[in-house]
Amino acid sequence: MRYRYTGPADIAARSRHHPAGTPAGSAADIRAWLAATDPRDRRDPFTYVITIDGVLLLAPRRSEHVACAAGADVLAAGEITFTPDGGVSAVTNQSTGYCPQPCCWPAVDAALNRAGIAHPGAFTSAFVFRHCTVCTHLNVIKDDVYVCAHCDTDLPPTLRKS
Structure with missing residues (x-):
């Protein structure tokens, strides 16, 4: 990738x-x-x-x-x-x-x-990193919790293929 x-x-x-x-x-x-x-x-x-x-x-x-x-x-x-x-x-x-x-x-x-x-x-x-699809905040995933630390939006568990 x-x-x-x-x-x-x-x-x-x-x-x-x-x-x-x-x-x-x-x-x-x-x-x-x-x-x-x-x-x-x-x-x-x-x-x-x-x-x-x-x-x-x-x-x-x-x-x-x-x-x-x-x-x-x-x-x-x-x-x-x-x-x-x-x-x-x-x-x-x-x-x-x-x-x-x-x-x-x-x-x-x-x-x-x-x-x-x-x-x-x-x-x-x-x-593991994820950008929030709502607020765009960068999140470092901890303990498999895929929730934005900034706005509480659920984060995608997998990356989209581009």
């Missing part, structure tokens, strides 16, 4: 002035990227996207996913934490701009495997 940016337009506009994420095709690429990162930020999760071509792009945590992806559609997006040797210790699909569903894991798995990067084998935390 392909994900289009659905977050606030002003964030997308501001993100046009930020550099795109750095491609990471191997554990060596990740080690080099980490070495160039502020040591205080290395313990935090980083922003990542998987491009339509299956490439892993990385950016500092406080970066917007839409900036990391240079505004393009993605196969997956979220946060990722690395071990000192360039492996992955944690990975999520937490991106409120793209709202990727947990079913995007195969794209993450393929990109990490292609690069030879050790990883946990699944999302360490997976999120």
Whole structure:
């Protein structure tokens, strides 16, 4: 599945002035990227996207996913934490701009495997997102409760195919 940016337009506009994420095709690429990162930020999760071509792009945590992806559609997006040797210790699909569903894991798995990067084998935390069809509020689904936290409207239990 392909994900289009659905977050606030002003964030997308501001993100046009930020550099795109750095491609990471191997554990060596990740080690080099980490070495160039502020040591205080290395313990935090980083922003990542998987491009339509299956490439892993990385950016500092406080970066917007839409900036990391240079505004393009993605196969997956979220946060990722690395071990000192360039492996992955944690990975999520937490991106409120793209709202990727947990079913995007195969794209993450393929990109990490292609690069030879050790990883946990699944999302360490997976999120389900739904936009309210009435008020358009973005909801993170918790405990399988598909009700808008803003207006109490029932949310669709499944995504519509586009």
